[in-house]
Amino acid sequence: MSRALHAEWTKLRTLPGTGWLLLGTVAVTVAVGAAAAATVSCHTTTCGYDTPKLALSGVLAGQALAALLAVTAVTTEYGTGLATVTYAALPRRTGVLAARATVVAAVTAVAGTLGVAGSLLVARILLPRNGFTPVHGYPPLSLADGPTLRAATGTVLYLVLVALFALGVATAVRDTAAGVGLVAGVLYVLQIAPYVVGDPGWQRALWRLSPTNAGLTVQATRHLSHYPLGPWAGLGVLAAWSAAALLAGGLLLKYRDA
Numbered sequence: 104m105s106r107a108l109h110a111e112w113t114k115l116r117t118l119p120g121t122g123w124l125l126l127g128t129v130a131v132t133v134a135v136g137a138a139a140a141a142t143v144s145c146h147t148t149t150c151g152y153d154t155p156k157l158a159l160s161g162v163l164a165g166q167a168l169a170a171l172l173a174v175t176a177v178t179t180e181y182g183t184g185l186a187t188v189t190y191a192a193l194p195r196r197t198g199v200l201a202a203r204a205t206v207v208a209a210v211t212a213v214a215g216t217l218g219v220a221g222s223l224l225v226a227r228i229l230l231p232r233n234g235f236t237p238v239h240g241y242p243p244l245s246l247a248d249g250p251t252l253r254a255a256t257g258t259v260l261y262l263v264l265v266a267l268f269a270l271g272v273a274t275a276v277r278d279t280a281a282g283v284g285l286v287a288g289v290l291y292v293l294q295i296a297p298y299v300v301g302d303p304g305w306q307r308a309l310w311r312l313s314p315t316n317a318g319l320t321v322q323a324t325r326h327l328s329h330y331p332l333g334p335w336a337g338l339g340v341l342a343a344w345s346a347a348a349l350l351a352g353g354l355l356l357k358y359r360d361a
Contacts, residue, residue: 107202110189115176115206124172125214128165128262132218133225135161140226145234145241154241155254156322158226162258163319165218166290169262170269173207174282177273196356200274204349207270208263215262219255250324257321257338264318264338264345265290271348275355289344290315307331314341 115121139160145152180186190196227244235241246252268289273282294315297306310316311331320330320337327333332340 104198104202107195107198108205110192111176111199111202111206114180114185115210118175118179120175121172121210124168124175125210128168128172128211128214129218129221131168132159132161132165132215133221135164136222137161137225137229140229141233143233145239148238148240150234150239151325152235152241153323153325154226154230154235154244155223155251155324156319158222158230158244159219159254159258159322161222162215162218162262162322163315165215166262166265167287169211169214169266170286170290171283172211173266173269174273174279174286176203176207177270178277178279178282181277182279197353200349200353200356204267204270207266211263211266212259215259218262219258223251223255253334254322254324257334260338261318261321261341264341265314268314268341268345268348271345271350271352274352275348311340314344317341 136158139157143152143157144150180189189199223244223246230241231243242248244251246255269282269286272285272289273279276282276285293309293313296313297309297316300306300309317332317337318341320332321334323330323334330337
């Protein structure tokens, strides 16, 4: 396993776009969260905003870059023919996939942690200027607050699970365009699906199935009863999507030619 981990880390860090995609994940997450924090205001005790969720809203954009990193980590070697060399040197293909998943998860966790920390720090500075003060029921954002810590930790896990989902899809399809299209469809199209149907029952069911809607429930710290799923149950939906994608990718990887 150590050989596979070293090989996958070497391949990932030498890809031309890896550094930029990781930096982009951090920058986009912080920038979009900062924009959200700068454009809202609260001047009463009933404004009702969920400030940790608001501060971390940039992850919805940042996840696209994390997913792209995971897809290219797989598909680039098929485009260059390196996949044949990889599986000749490391015949245990499931071990290669496990090592690749570990490396992608690790670098995504680092980028996610930086993005989340930066988002909370910027929001902590901006929100009080817009009326989010203790007088209105909003103490400064702090990881010492249990719900905020859960939202922050859950957001990092969310990004990691998105990257693993994208990795599984890319392993199955072995094509960058197809991989990006499928991942974007699941993450973004399913996200809006509940809002284009009129039946409340279908809305609730589609919301529960959406990895984005369900997964981001982990960011919620207020009005939890308004959500169809609890924070960790919602993240579990995304985890199920990721596990299914990795399982499908692993089976196809094992039983077809490189």
